Structure formats: C-alpha cells, structure tokens
Amino acid sequence: MTEPKQDEPSNIDKNALTRRDFLKLLAAGSVALTFTPFIPWGQFMPNPDNSVPGKQQVVLSDGTNANINTFPINHSEIIIYPSSTDTVLNSEPFRQWQLIRLPTELGGSSTDVTAFRVYSMVCLHLWCLWRYVPSTAQQPANNGQCPCHGSMYNPLNGKAFAGPASLQASPSNVLATLYLEADSDNYLWIKPATWSLYDNGIVGYGRFLST
Ligand code: FES
Numbered sequence: 001m002t003e004p005k006q007d008e009p010s011n012i013d014k015n016a017l018t019r020r021d022f023l024k025l026l027a028a029g030s031v032a033l034t035f036t037p038f039i040p041w042g043q044f045m046p047n048p049d050n051s052v053p054g055k056q057q058v059v060l061s062d063g064t065n066a067n068i069n070t071f072p073i074n075h076s077e078i079i080i081y082p083s084s085t086d087t088v089l090n091s092e093p094f095r096q097w098q099l100i101r102l103p104t105e106l107g108g109s110s111t112d113v114t115a116f117r118v119y120s121m122v123c124l125h126l127w128c129l130w131r132y133v134p135s136t137a138q139q140p141a142n143n144g145q146c147p148c149h150g151s152m153y154n155p156l157n158g159k160a161f162a163g164p165a166s167l168q169a170s171p172s173n174v175l176a177t178l179y180l181e182a183d184s185d186n187y188l189w190i191k192p193a194t195w196s197l198y199d200n201g202i203v204g205y206g207r208f209l210s211t
Contacts, residue, residue, distance in 0.1 A: 060077050096120070102155060112182065125149055176206070
C-alpha cells in the first residue's frame with residue numbers, strides 16, 4: 001500500500017479545504033447581498049417556489065390542522081410552505097417554517113392570529129436551520145436560536161438580536177415571514193406569500209421590517 005507523502009494533504013484534508021473555501025465564498029456573497037438590496041434577489045435566490053404560492057391551511061407534523069383553540073402557548077412546530085405532493089420537495093430547507101405561538105408575556109394567550117408568528121427556518125447568516133426555544137421559569141429568554149454560530153432571533157418580529165446575523169445590515173437581519181388568518185372554526189391558514197423584501201421577504205436573504 002502506498003503511503004501519502006508527508007507534504008501532500010490527504011483526501012479528508014482536501015475536502016475540508018473545499019468546505020472552508022465554500023463557506024468563505026458564501027460569506028463574501030452575504031456581504032455583497034447586504035449592500036445591494038435594490039437588486040430583485042427574489043428572482044435569483046432559491047425561494048420555495050417560483051410560481052405564485054397560494055393560500056394554504058396550516059398542517060402540523062402529525063397531519064392535523066392547526067387550530068387556535070388547541071395549539072399550545074409558548075410552543076412551536078415546523079410547517080411546510082408551499083407544500084407539495086412530492087415529499088422530497090417538502091423536505092427542502094427553503095420550505096421549512098417555524099409556526100410559533102408566543103409565550104403569554106408576549107401576547108400568546110390571545111385567541112386570534114396575533115398570538116402567532118411564522119418565520120423561515122433558514123438562518124440569515126450561513127443558512128443553517130434555527131429553532132424556537134420556549135421560555136421557562138428558569139430561562140425566560142424565549143427566542144429563535146441557530147445551533148451553528150449562535151445567531152438569535154426575536155420571536156416578535158424575526159429580527160436577529162445576537163450572533164453574526166445581527167451584525168448584517170438590513171434587510172439581511174430579519175427572517176422571511178408568513179402571514180396567517182383564521183377561519184370561523186379557528187383553523188389557521190397561510191395567506192398567499194409574495195417573495196419580496198417589502199412583503200413576506202426572501203427566504204435565506206431577509207426582509208425589511210414594516211414600520
Ligand atoms: S448559520 Fe451562522 S448563526 Fe446561523
């Protein structure tokens with residue numbers, strides 16, 4: 001068996017180098033995106049769907065429909081939008097959203113859609129998937145936390161307030177969102193999304209906060 005030469009990187013090292021270079025490229029790309037909000041990025045970013053997404057009932061992971069009367073306060077679940085009959089498409093990170101019912105202290109006990117928020121799970125830093133962490137008596141800071149580099153998101157508006165995503169300029173510091181409505185039986189529905197920086201935002205890139 002031929003031993004690799006001492007000064008020649010192994011296959012593992014070569015792969016690590018490739019990944020590192022890729023992340024550098026991605027970081028450079030993020031900086032470029034930050035300074036060019038006037039470009040119609042929605043046409044180029046891998047958004048969930050290039051067609052106009054429609055109104056869709058909120059379906060939970062157990063197959064039931066989300067309802068204001070039964071969805072727990074200070075709780076979140078992953079939902080898919082736009083959902084497809086193709087399970088591979090449904091597993092795309094750019095279709096994963098966190099449906100959050102806020103904790104009581106942030107308005108989660110309201111019995112209308114104001115108690116809820118929906119944000120894209122794609123972190124605005126380098127596209128890892130963040131998670132909502134419910135508040136507890138011991139740890140009252142309820143927020144979205146990214147496991148990769150520690151970016152944290154405000155559950156009220158989806159704006160990063162800590163970690164590298166919080167250092168990115170607007171609109172690359174606010175998560176894309178979905179807007180909800182409830183029917184007469186209190187079932188939740190997602191309103192048709194518009195993938196632009198001034199509406200639902202652009203998944204993986206961001207959104208301008210409305211004032
Ligand atoms: S990907 Fe870096 S903080 Fe989320």
